[in-house]
Amino acid sequence: MSEISLTSRAVGDRPSVSLLRRLSALQPVRFLVIGLSLAILFALIAYPLILLTGYSLVDAQGHLTFETFEKAFARRGMWQATVNSAWLVALVTIGACALGIPLAWIVARTDAPGKALVTLAAGVSFVIPTFISVISWIFLAAPNSGYLNKLAIDYLGFETAPFNIMSFGGLVFIEIVGVYPLVFFAVNAALNNVDASHEQAARILGSNRLRTTLTITLPLVRPAILSAVILVMLDALSSFGAPSAIGTMANFSVITTKIYDLLKFPPQFNYAAAVAMPIMVFTAISLLIQKYAIRAENFRTLTGKATPEQILTLGRWRWVAGGFCLIVALVTAILPVGALLLLSVLSSFGADIRLDNLVGKHYALIFDENFAARASILHSLLLALATATVCATLGLVLGWVVERFRFFGRELIGFLVMIAYGFPSIAYAVGILMGYVELFYGTLTLILIAYAGKLLPIAFVLVRNGIQQLSTDLEEAARISGAGWLRSIKDVTFPLVRGAVGIAWVLVFSLSLRELSMSAILAQSDTQVMPTVVLQFIEDGAVELAAALAVVIVVVSLSMLGLIRLFTAKKTTAVA
Amino acid sequence: MPALAAAVDWTAPTSASAADAGRARLELRGLRKTLGDTAAVNGIDLRIASGESVVLLGPSGCGKTTTLRMVAGFIQPDGGEIHLDGVLASNASFALPPEKRRLGMVFQTYAVWPHKTVTDNVAYGLEVAGRSRAEIKAETGAVLDLVQLGGLANRFPAELSGGQQQRVALARALATKPSLLLLDEPLSNLDATLREEMRFELRGLQKNLGITTLYVTHDQDEALVLADRIVVMNKGRIEQIGTPEEVYHRPASRFVGGFIGIANMLEGEVAAVDRVGGRVLVALDAGDRLWSRAPERWLADATPGSRATVLLRPQDIKLERPEQPDQEAGTEATFVSETFLGNHYELKLQAGGTLLRVQSRVRGTFEDGRTRLWARAGSAWVVA
Structure with missing residues (x-):
């Protein structure tokens, strides 16, 4: 709390203070x-x-x-792009929560096997940007030549290719895989910080485990969930890599790719700026919500430490949860990373996976x-x-x-x-x-x-x-x-x-x-x-x-x- | 503390000439500071002589720490002046930076730098002052011995206990032989036993070195041990300045009486004034009349019929009639509770509407739960 005020107040000079001493107290480097x-x-x-x-x-x-806005949004395909963006945000947010919250709970509060694997997988899929995972998924699930599709048709008896990554659904999937770690890590950390005594106090008073989870644990981690949701929404709204790669092939647009198109020669700055405005406004509103609604709840600073007593023994369900963990790790990390590495040394996309095809x-x-x-x-x-x-x-x-x-x-x-x-x-x-x-x-x-x-x-x-x-x-x-x-x-x-x-x-x-x-x-x-x-x-x-x-x-x-x-x-x- | 500091040469750099004798090491004139919209410090005047140990004592929020930090140069006053060794250090438009004030300071959190060893912590001030390596080594060693940390010189703070970190902070503050040592509640983070021990050790160190000290605390016991003079503060103002005996036995206000030690306050009406003897006869609301000494200023205005509050310490209330009582028949009181505390009994008694705390070596005799109380001769004191 170094608080020597920078604006030296204009009080009448005291003769007892020499000019030199005064200057030595000014500290010009600080101003600079x-x-x-x-x-x-x-x-x-x-x-x-x-x-x-x-x-x-x-x-x-x-x-x-305001004409710029009217003209910009009256352009062909612009309205559809906006709708696409809205759907993308909604679906990705729901998907990321549906995946991230249960996973976080399993990892933080149960004895399911494969918990470490999930954390690792979430880390990996967090580090890999979507424009890179798109490559993996093209390799795995392109409509005709994707290797998973080939596998399904050749060995599992599918009539037609079951996966198509080059679609709006494919984009949603890739985005979910890319952002669910945000939800997972935030909620996991919050659950780990809920002190056991909070829950034990409720149990002592006669509340069962489910009721305790719903009335004590969940409200305590709600701020973490809300913060993560906002981050996910903003991320999905402003994502560009995967929408651009998939959109080009599947022929659809979202707001961000439209902005990119507007800046191609000849660049139309006014329109690009106008189209960027909805994203800006949405961002500003989200941040305000974050600041006021969530901060207001932050009286519940979680500073405790999870203890072994909070771990739920799942019994038979243990293997179901473990299987879920394994599938998530496989789909979000192991498959994409493996596909990426494999593709990078495969002689050409579509070639059989054989040793002499690796180059x-x-x-x-x-x-x-x-x-x-x-x-x-x-x-x-x-x-x-x-x-x-x-x-x-x-x-x-x-x-x-x-x-x-x-x-x-x-x-x-x-x-x-x-x-x-x-x-x-x-x-x-x-x-x-x-x-x-x-x-x-x-x-x-x-x-x-x-x-x-x-x-x-x-x-x-x-x-x-x-x-x-x-x-x-x-x-x-x-x-x-x-x-x-x-x-x-x-x-x-x-x-x-x-x-x-x-x-x-x-x-x-x-x-x-x-x-x-x-x-x-x-x-x-x-x-x-x-x-x-x-x-x-x-x-x-x-x-x-x-x-x-x-x-x-x-x-x-x-x-x-x-x-x-x-x-x-x-x-x-x-x-x- | 064994062999304390005898070997260390402790001549503060500015105490040289005899002409300085009358000059205060620290002088505060009408010091004011507003934080937010409260007047944290509201007109403080204080002079500290060379070699003196002064303690700022008061409840939290009384402005004592703000005052200390203004002296250190971390906060600039809104009004008034701070003079160090007769030279202006701060006023509303000028503030000498802290590093140019040649002070030592011990922080409440110790503020021992975690990335430096004990030696490097203590040597820092000497390094900044540009002293030679040999000098730094010698003086650092001497100061570490002084605080009994010689054996831990190469440890990092994380490897020390709280008490040891506290000693490092003290050694660091002393190493540069400051003209004034500031201590901001240095003992408040220690456990109770260690705190009590350190009080006496600090006081011994201060006396032996003869170092001028300004000490901030909210702990009255600490203040009584450490101070040559105690400055009792409340709501940004000084309530009383005096020796430990003065503030304890002759508090200038109700606040001081209540803040230092346990106080029984008995309300009453002045029945007679003895200006020559410096005392008044107070007819207590709880019954009986009691001769009580009083501050001169209050005595000057006192007339029969005006209200008075008499302060009695728990150990000054007797259950037996003294030889020459200041009272007539004793004040009647009813028994409330009794606790045995080893060297005395702690009694709670009800006299009139007031609950009294009494410390007594004897249990006293009660009839139907009633007894008569007597003030120890000469102990009653009017606080307002």
Whole structure:
């Protein structure tokens, strides 16, 4: 609570205070740091969003109008795309809850076998973006050539192919598999934190297990469920990878793919901005609900620890639950990952799975100097390095400013950063394009700006939490010992939040590698990145190449995430 | 504490010339601070002389910690001034940064840096001051010995107990030989036995080193042990400044009387005023008339017929008539409860409408549950 006010009050000067002493108390570096971080934040987040809103509300002559909306939504197929998006959101949300909540309960509260497998599978399917799992599912369940379909017709006696991933239903399925881990992890964590005594108190008073679950446990984890539902809805609404890949083949659109189409040559910024507006409004409303409805319930902070007494013995049902777990793990993780690996070394899609059909030529082609994919790998790695570094640095400075300074506008920083977080990538990219296209057209810098702005919230939240956990006393003790504030940061704050900053760096790096929606809009022919090339491969029908490049993405991301262990296993970071 | 600090040279850097003798190490003038819309500190004046140990005592929210943090430089006052060694350190428009105040501080949470060893924690202030490596090593070692942590120099804080961490925090604060040592409820996180032990140890250290100390606590026992002078605070204001004996036996207000020690308050009406003897005769509502000493300021306005509240400590109420009582017939009281506490009996008695707490070595004799109470001669004190 270092609270020397920044605006020195205009009280009459005391002659007893020399000018020199006064200046020494001013700390100009502080002003500079705050000013600079605010400026960067405005440039990264506020400016593009203001532009976006502005463009959707003015016409070509610069007059304020709602006509842009009318015209944009009167375009052919736009209304259908909006309806499709709404259905996608609704179905994916229901599906993710139907899958995630029971799974979380089984894992947290029963003795079903295969619980560890489910957690692992959820982790895997969380790490793999949908534009990559699309490749796997094309391999497995394409209407004619999908290997599962072949299997069903050849050996199980089906007349026609039972699966068709290239359909709206297929898209819903892929999206559910991609987002259910959000629900699963949130609810699982909440269930683990419900202290046994809450439930035991109800049991002692005569409530049976079911009643206790419904009246005590469920209300306690409700905030976690609601938060997860909102995240899932936003994710489904702004998803671009899978809808784009499947939509092209199955010939349907959703809002995000429509925005992408509007930005193809000749780009129609006004319409793109107008079409992005419903997503923005929906996002804003969801975040408000999150803030007020869910936070209001957060009196029930769950800080307990689950104990063996809460584990339900299922008896015969144990194997049913175990079978469910196994199927989920198989369908959401084992099959897709296996399919992806297999496809990446298969001579061609459709070939029989035999040892002499396994080749390394797709990887060779990806790393070939004369092929576009190689440049995209370099671009992606370069961008990931730069984005991670920018975000970790900014996150540290901003987190520290927000937690440790009291000044007007302090709340604004947190607010702006969280807007960027909830903001759909595709709309944000449109804003970035409008704001910076003239300065950075066709450069990696343009993509870096978008990545940094969109991923900054993750770094900010992580580092801010790290700083929050540090008692201000630790810094104040350094000040009292004679260290200036800059030195107190260097000697005390930074060493203690280094772990959080490291984790933020790694996470942002991994997420940058797999970012597709913004890249698709911003990348030009000279600035392709891995995800855009993967998407291109899919749309061109070169799924083997797509698979090989996707494997590269997944391997690099996973090995980077493994680095997190380095930052978390330190005894001195345990701060009360 | 064995062989305490005798070997350590403890000349605070600024105590040099004799001309400084009259200058206060710390002076607060009309200090004010508003937090939110409450006046957390509302006009505090205080002078602390060199070598003195002053304790700010009060309930939570009385402004004592805010005052301490203003002295440290973490909070800027809204009004008034803070002078350190006669030099302005804070007012509403100027604040010397904390690192330039040459203070030592022990935090309630200890704030021992978890990523530094015990030695590195203690040496930090000396490093920042740019001292030579040899000096740092010698002085760190001396201070660690002083707080009896010599054997744990290379441990990390996570490997220490709460009490040991507390000693590290103390050593770190002392290492730079600050001109003023600030302590913010340093013992409140320790368990009861250790807390009691540390009180006496801290007091011994303070006296031996002669270090000027400003100590914040809400624990009256701690204050009584540690203070040369106690500053009792309430609602952002100072209620009384005085030695432990003064604030205990002659509290300036009802609040002080009630906050320090257990207080029995007996209401009554002034029957006679003896300004020469500094006392008044109070006709108690509970019965009987009692000669009671009173603060001069109150005495000046006292007239027969005005109301008065008499304070009696539990150990000053007797169940037997003293040789020269300040009373006439004793106050009649009825028995409520009795508890045996080893070295005395804790009695609850009802006198008039007031419940009294009495500590007595004897059980007393009751007839039909009734007895007569007597104030120990010279112990009654008017608080308002």
